[in-house]
Amino acid sequence: MRGAGPVALSPRTALALAGFVAIMVVLPFIANDYIVSVLVVVLFSAYFGQSWNIITGFTGQLSLGHALYVGLGAYTSAALFVHFDLSPWLGMPAGMAVAAIAGSLIAALSFRFRVGGVYFALLTIAFSEFVRILFDHFKWVGATEGLFLPVANLAHDDPLHLRGSPTMFYYFLLALTLGVLGLSHLLLNRRVGYYWQAIREDEEAAQALGIDVFRCKVMAMALSAALTALGGGFLAFYDNNLYPDTAFSLGRSIEIITAPIIGGLGTLFGPILGAFLLTSLGETMTNLTSGWEIAGLKQWFYGAALLLIVALLPSGIWPWLRRVIGLEESGR
Amino acid sequence: MLYLNIIIAGLLTGLVYGLMALGLSVIFGVIRVVNFAHGEMMVMAMYAVYLANTFTGIDPLLLLPLVALALFGFGYALQRLLINRYITRPEHEQFLLLLAVATIITASLLMGFGPDARNVQLGYAYDSFQIGALLLDKVRVFAAAGAAAGTAALWAFFRFTRTGKAIRACADNHFAAQVVGLDVKRLYAVTFGLGAACVGAAGCLMLLLVDVQPYISTDYTLLAFIIVILGGLGSMPGALLGGVIVGVSEAVSGFVIEPSFKSAFSFGLLILVLLVRPQGLLGRA
Amino acid sequence: MSAAPILEVRGLSKRFRGLQAVDGVSFSVPKGSIVALIGPNGAGKTTTFNLIAGAIRPDSGSVLLDGADVTGLRPDQACHAGIGRTFQLVKPFGALSVLQNVMVGALHATGNMREAREASWAILERLGLAERAETPAKSLTLPERKRLETARALATRPKILLLDEVMAGLRPTEIDQMVRAFADLTRETGISILLTEHVMRAVMALSHHIVVLHHGQKICEGAPEQVSRDPQVLECYLGHAPAGA
Numbered sequence: 034m035r036g037a038g039p040v041a042l043s044p045r046t047a048l049a050l051a052g053f054v055a056i057m058v059v060l061p062f063i064a065n066d067y068i069v070s071v072l073v074v075v076l077f078s079a080y081f082g083q084s085w086n087i088i089t090g091f092t093g094q095l096s097l098g099h100a101l102y103v104g105l106g107a108y109t110s111a112a113l114f115v116h117f118d119l120s121p122w123l124g125m126p127a128g129m130a131v132a133a134i135a136g137s138l139i140a141a142l143s144f145r146f147r148v149g150g151v152y153f154a155l156l157t158i159a160f161s162e163f164v165r166i167l168f169d170h171f172k173w174v175g176a177t178e179g180l181f182l183p184v185a186n187l188a189h190d191d192p193l194h195l196r197g198s199p200t201m202f203y204y205f206l207l208a209l210t211l212g213v214l215g216l217s218h219l220l221l222n223r224r225v226g227y228y229w230q231a232i233r234e235d236e237e238a239a240q241a242l243g244i245d246v247f248r249c250k251v252m253a254m255a256l257s258a259a260l261t262a263l264g265g266g267f268l269a270f271y272d273n274n275l276y277p278d279t280a281f282s283l284g285r286s287i288e289i290i291t292a293p294i295i296g297g298l299g300t301l302f303g304p305i306l307g308a309f310l311l312t313s314l315g316e317t318m319t320n321l322t323s324g325w326e327i328a329g330l331k332q333w334f335y336g337a338a339l340l341l342i343v344a345l346l347p348s349g350i351w352p353w354l355r356r357v358i359g360l361e362e363s364g365r
Numbered sequence: 366m367l368y369l370n371i372i373i374a375g376l377l378t379g380l381v382y383g384l385m386a387l388g389l390s391v392i393f394g395v396i397r398v399v400n401f402a403h404g405e406m407m408v409m410a411m412y413a414v415y416l417a418n419t420f421t422g423i424d425p426l427l428l429l430p431l432v433a434l435a436l437f438g439f440g441y442a443l444q445r446l447l448i449n450r451y452i453t454r455p456e457h458e459q460f461l462l463l464l465a466v467a468t469i470i471t472a473s474l475l476m477g478f479g480p481d482a483r484n485v486q487l488g489y490a491y492d493s494f495q496i497g498a499l500l501l502d503k504v505r506v507f508a509a510a511g512a513a514a515g516t517a518a519l520w521a522f523f524r525f526t527r528t529g530k531a532i533r534a535c536a537d538n539h540f541a542a543q544v545v546g547l548d549v550k551r552l553y554a555v556t557f558g559l560g561a562a563c564v565g566a567a568g569c570l571m572l573l574l575v576d577v578q579p580y581i582s583t584d585y586t587l588l589a590f591i592i593v594i595l596g597g598l599g600s601m602p603g604a605l606l607g608g609v610i611v612g613v614s615e616a617v618s619g620f621v622i623e624p625s626f627k628s629a630f631s632f633g634l635l636i637l638v639l640l641v642r643p644q645g646l647l648g649r650a
Numbered sequence: 651m652s653a654a655p656i657l658e659v660r661g662l663s664k665r666f667r668g669l670q671a672v673d674g675v676s677f678s679v680p681k682g683s684i685v686a687l688i689g690p691n692g693a694g695k696t697t698t699f700n701l702i703a704g705a706i707r708p709d710s711g712s713v714l715l716d717g718a719d720v721t722g723l724r725p726d727q728a729c730h731a732g733i734g735r736t737f738q739l740v741k742p743f744g745a746l747s748v749l750q751n752v753m754v755g756a757l758h759a760t761g762n763m764r765e766a767r768e769a770s771w772a773i774l775e776r777l778g779l780a781e782r783a784e785t786p787a788k789s790l791t792l793p794e795r796k797r798l799e800t801a802r803a804l805a806t807r808p809k810i811l812l813l814d815e816v817m818a819g820l821r822p823t824e825i826d827q828m829v830r831a832f833a834d835l836t837r838e839t840g841i842s843i844l845l846t847e848h849v850m851r852a853v854m855a856l857s858h859h860i861v862v863l864h865h866g867q868k869i870c871e872g873a874p875e876q877v878s879r880d881p882q883v884l885e886c887y888l889g890h891a892p893a894g895a
Binding site: 148158 | 399454456457458460461462464465466467468469471472473474475476479480579583587590591594623625626628629632633635636639640641643
Binding site: 222223224234239240241242244246 | 703705724725726728729730734735737741742743744745746750753754755757758761763766802803806
């Protein structure tokens, strides 16, 4: 699995990043509602992608069942809110804990039994699908009929209960995305990040250097799962409805991984770039074909775009882009 | 007696599953590429059969050789032109490549046929054979017979033909195969073609049993992987055995617990196998 | 040099299906010394290394490091105990820079990033890799990769360094450089070294003591001059007793 090493942000990069943040903060004041809601989708995609990046991009363990943690986070916080009136600010951490336990279990079981590579990937799918079918029959959370949150008053923002306008969610998601970015940068430059990448590059060598490979992998999985679940919680309160077939679906798992891979697996900015590109592509497609109503056309272009990227820029767009605009950094 | 009927129905369906998984076993076992477009190839074949049957009225079973041949060509071209470069690349790139191919196939089918389910109208769809107290659907028996025939043909190919033996050599030892002078690229293309042909044949037979719809492909890709892992990579009898086990357990669990649980059972089985005996039932350790 | 050995291998044995790869091998490495493990291909040298470093478990026998039993420990546990090793087929962390590679090793000895960085620079200087510090490891030449492999293992601050054919593929000047580096290393830090080698030039120049393996068994050991004249050793390398011996 390819990736890149940790880096101290060069002044140019830091400046570019600051500019980007500034634009994002100001955007809702100048853009219309449609743009804001599209950007919310972008930010969700970027956030999930970066969370997933931790186990797959940094540590090199391909997880294809990450929707499991989105679903667990979403259902936990939503169910606690609907049934017990528990504030999402308590419910979401609960969801993170549930996801962390699930992720640790799956990782521990798999790696203890030496399941790696594509078999591990299939295992993650199997667990996700298994839980999906379980939730299909889980009456307390609505089973196949779905779980519904009380409809929000979009005009009145209630951050305490996460009920409000897309703009409110926009800022939350922006904070989340920047937060996970900062966390990734921090971890990559600490011992744990070095160890994760060593494991990705060569497990045997890593172990010979004193790294407890098993423990590190499980930790990476737990963290990745917990962070993903946090996003899942926000997603539940944004969408206001949950169904097992969408929350835990393989389709969602695939959605989660496409942006970071296109952007650049294992890089710091890849997932965000990928999220912007992919969502723009999707929205452009939707707008271009809005008169035609051909089911599958958007999907076709999606697949074609994916194919092009994999064929021409397999490491992702960010590594190529930063070479082109001269932001080359050591090891990246 | 009811149970026996269910079990046998599951067994017959399982043989078709086995043929489908056989294609994957061949591809994965020899080329080591994760063919995430496996189910999509089968669905392609199913639609092809549907079209041919709708226009010409020919029975799917008779169309089988043609469809298998067409899928062979498709698989051969796909491997030769696209996939070959990715064999040595990291897993996630292979996966993404085939995911892209799968997405394009599904989207094309969706555009061409729409999301509604289609099926073939067979004259004998509601007939059954009666053996003592057993009641066997004719379609299921024919499908299973087709699967058995297809498997036998594949087995004979690998056992008795030069190309077949060459492919087995490649699977056993890629490097040595090259040293000995085998054209590995061509053999890989043939292998992929064969795998595609298997899955195409399975598609013909599957259409006798279920309706076709663009979105069923992913379920079958996963099912194929479950069966291959369950039966053991690189083992042809293993793929059949795995198929039968999955077919029977699906039928029984669907009846005993609830129909929607049948895939949960398959996934549970996969988890168990990967943790307890990752080389599968008949695979080499 | 003190009397107690840093490494003691007793009756180590390992069988692989039909082949007895290592058969009752016993030897020791005195503290602060350099011992070479030599023998023709297939003699069991790398297997012995793997047994000591925890990559495979022995069927029988024991390994003691500084008096403590380290037999059958996992590779990472062996590293905690003080065993550092290189691999015959080098395993660089390709996407990481040379410096980052060594830091992975250094982070075993300290959790402080600055300390680890400084220690890594010092090691890179010692092994002549300082100019390549920011280069991605995958861009290195083979000799550079071998030095990186050694630097990385060294960074874990081992008590004993196991070097698996680090001289292979090097030019004579490069070999001399490495020999000097290792000799200086042992002299200055007191680290012990166990190495396997085919490059006799390096073996003779470096080692204080040589152990010879053949078909998994120890057939001879002693000082370099002694071993190089031993008829059994010559026979196993040349295939026949030398004329006039």
